Amino acid sequence: xxxxxxxxxxxxxxxxxxxxxxxxxxxxxxxxxxxxxxxxxxxxxxxxxxxxxxxxxxxxxxxxxxxxxxxxxxxxxxxxxxxxxxxxxxxxxxxxxxxxxxxxxxxxxxxxxxxxxxxx
Ligand code: 2BA
Numbered sequence: 001x002x003x004x005x006x007x008x009x010x011x012x013x014x015x016x017x018x019x020x021x022x023x024x025x026x027x028x029x030x031x032x033x034x035x036x037x038x039x040x041x042x043x044x045x046x047x048x049x050x051x052x053x054x055x056x057x058x059x060x061x062x063x064x065x066x067x068x069x070x071x072x073x074x075x076x077x078x079x080x081x082x083x084x085x086x087x088x089x090x091x092x093x094x095x096x097x098x099x100x101x102x103x104x105x106x107x108x109x110x111x112x113x114x115x116x117x118x119x120x
Pocket of ligand 1: 007008033035036037038039041087089090091092
């Protein structure tokens with residue numbers, strides 16, 4: 001099993017999350033902010049089987065739009081050439097291994113989920 005973490009622009013988050021849920025995935029959203037622009041964005045956590053990664057990528061690409069944003073000119077961290085515009089997104093995706101996945105208190109299927117999560 002893998003944990004996919006997606007950092008997405010705030011305006012794209014709801015439709016992306018809805019599409020992921022419509023496709024049958026469980027999603028957790030966390031409010032976050034980019035360290036560079038300090039703008040609010042959204043971090044999505046999705047636990048999936050490795051076979052599902054291409055489908056997740058497809059959805060993230062479809063709903064994560066690229067936009068140009070202006071950097072606050074008062075920021076000390078301007079680009080080397082003084083650039084004051086950056087391209088944000090589509091989306092930033094991390095794919096991490098999960099050593100163990102358990103949903104505690106789900107008596108009927110807990111053992112199946114645990115088995116599914118080991119060794120992938
Ligand atoms: P921010 O950190 O606010 O970055 C917004 C955009 O500013 C980035 O877009 C990138 O184009 C530019 N940028 C970021 N750091 C820069 C720097 N040191 N110098 C020049 N330009 C810089 P994205 O790459 O699409 O990233 C969008 C958001 O995704 C980021 O917002 C951050 O919240 C997250 N992110 C991106 N890469 C990450 C990483 N390696 N680790 C953790 N979070 C990341």
